[in-house]
Amino acid sequence: MLNFPYAIAALPIGPIEPPDELTDDEWLAYFAQRDHRMCDAMLEAIAADAAAIPGAIGMCAVTGAAHDYTFLTVVVQLADGGFLTLSTSDAADGTITFTPIRLDLDLPTELQQLKADGTILRGAGNHNIDHKRGYEGRISTIYIVVGTEAEWVRSPRPLLDGEHSNTAVNRIFRAMLGMEQAMTLI
Numbered sequence: 001m002l003n004f005p006y007a008i009a010a011l012p013i014g015p016i017e018p019p020d021e022l023t024d025d026e027w028l029a030y031f032a033q034r035d036h037r038m039c040d041a042m043l044e045a046i047a048a049d050a051a052a053i054p055g056a057i058g059m060c061a062v063t064g065a066a067h068d069y070t071f072l073t074v075v076v077q078l079a080d081g082g083f084l085t086l087s088t089s090d091a092a093d094g095t096i097t098f099t100p101i102r103l104d105l106d107l108p109t110e111l112q113q114l115k116a117d118g119t120i121l122r123g124a125g126n127h128n129i130d131h132k133r134g135y136e137g138r139i140s141t142i143y144i145v146v147g148t149e150a151e152w153v154r155s156p157r158p159l160l161d162g163e164h165s166n167t168a169v170n171r172i173f174r175a176m177l178g179m180e181q182a183m184t185l186i
Contacts, residue, residue, distance in 0.1 A: 002049045003045035004074060004086050006046070006061070011038060011041035011045060013034070013037045013041045014037065036123070042143060043150050043152050046150070050076070055080075056077065056078060057077055057147065058107030058108060059076050059077070059144075060105075060143065060145070061074040061143040062173065063140060064140030064141070065138070066138055074086040075101065076098070077105075077107045082100060083101045083102070083103045085101045086098060103175045110144065110172055111144050111151065113168035114169070115151070119167070122151065127156065128155050128156040129164075130158070130164060131164065131186060132163045136159075139154060140156070140157045141155075144172070153169060158170055159183070160183065163184045
């Protein structure tokens with residue numbers, strides 16, 4: 001049984017109860033710790049699913065929100081280089097459907113690039129400035145699992161019709177969010 005579709009309320013993040021009286025800085029630290037634990041729990045759930053899917057060499061999920069809705073895009077990379085996307089039906093049984101999809105992406109390569117290119121892993125502080133406009137998009141989280149290696153990255157998404165640096169983060173966003181024609185990597 002897979003953990004997908006990763007309902008935050010169902011993830012085992014443990015109790016994180018704030019003390020009764022907190023300063024503004026303590027509230028910020030409390031929410032940062034809670035968010036970090038949620039991301040770690042989500043990554044563990046994705047890693048468990050990747051290990052349970054026959055033929056999978058990696059798995060990647062992108063989460064985010066915009067205009068009062070949230071999204072989750074999940075793909076599995078197979079040993080032959082092909083990809084499957086995961087989705088659920090609206091049926092009450094929550095049947096998971098695996099659909100073949102073509103992506104210009106290699107998860108093992110991108111995970112190694114994330115580690116090598118200065119991206120802040122498992123924390124805040126990444127920037128992704130559109131070189132055309134000079135500002136950033138909304139924050140999203142990338143979860144990537146390859147074998148026993150797993151990381152999450154919090155970063156602004158690329159802007160539509162934007163020009164962004166050719167980094168692992170932007171290559172993952174571009175492929176996972178179907179932005180091949182909607183952004184330029186420079």
